[in-house]
């Protein structure tokens with residue numbers, strides 16, 4: 001690692017592998033002292049199997065029992081299952097991404113759901129959790145908030161963790177984060193070596209100050225994490241970023257074909273942010289058939305939303321809220 005990346009890794013990585021690593025009472029005091037309001041956002045597409053437990057745990061633990069969080073919003077991202085009903089029954093607020101800022105239309109993708117969450121929440125601190133998390137993640141929310149509540153220089157916090165791989169019912173203790181290890185990390189190391197200390201650049205659990213998040217674009221698909229990381233590096237500098245070791249992260253994993261398309265979106269995002277020449281924006285994969293290989297092409301071109309702070313309706317709503 002370059003010296004700046006190593007210094008960042010050493011100085012900006014904290015540990016919150018369980019609640020035992022955290023002083024929740026001190027975090028509550030810091031929240032009150034800072035006059036903060038906290039929003040937790042779960043982007044969810046077809047997550048009826050997992051969103052209820054997760055959202056319910058956050059609401060029960062961090063809204064009702066310990067007031068660390070002020071709102072929990074599930075952004076329904078074009079689900080075709082009962083995600084919205086299950087999330088609502090668990091006590092979360094629910095909004096359809098398509099219903100937020102309707103004048104701006106709707107686009108598919110996780111990043112679209114996250115961009116719209118800025119207009120559908122009120123916290124000055126936001127925590128993002130994937131809605132397909134498995135296992136005990138109670139400590140994730142306070143762990144991600146801690147650097148923001150205790151260090152005013154920090155504007156964005158990435159979770160990091162070991163990542164078991166669970167595909168087709170088979171679990172291996174490591175091997176998760178396939179797009180991270182095979183695509184994102186090599187590209188980020190090559191193009192932004194100052195980010196080499198980020199353990200999980202694509203991880204779906206992170207937190208940030210609204211004042212920063214509203215000033216950067218959001219890539220509409222799976223390029224959103226790598227886009228936010230590079231754009232917030234530019235906005236905040238390396239010193240404005242932090243990461244917290246949350247121990248282990250389990251989630252429902254997709255198959256290789258799906259991750260190939262995800263990797264295509266990540267590569268398009270990296271090429272766009274690095275100023276590389278325009279890309280075809282199309283990924284062709286191959287399915288083995290009786291008569292040989294069937295090519296299947298998927299759009300992976302970069303599609304992004306502008307910084308939310310440039311959206312008139314958003315500014316008006318924020319001004320009215322003051």
Ligand SMILES: O=c1ccn([C@@H]2O[C@H](COP(=O)(O)OP(=O)(O)O)[C@@H](O)[C@H]2O)c(=O)[nH]1
Pocket residue numbers: 042043044045046047077108109110111113129130131132204251252253254
């Ligand atoms: O168009 C999409 C795709 C994904 N997601 C959500 O984003 C998170 C991460 O997506 P996914 O699980 O597909 O990625 P993986 O974790 O497998 O990398 C999950 O909560 C998804 O429900 C979303 O809101 N909209």
Ligand SMILES: O=C(O)[C@@H](COP(=O)(O)O)O[C@H]1O[C@H](CO)[C@@H](O)[C@H](O)[C@H]1O
Pocket residue numbers: 110130163164165175176177178179180181202203204205222223224225226251252253254259262
């Ligand atoms: O990190 C990764 O390689 C991918 C895939 O993880 P797995 O191989 O399914 O454990 O998972 C992440 O990537 C997506 C794109 O940035 C994020 O949106 C997901 O939240 C995150 O799980």
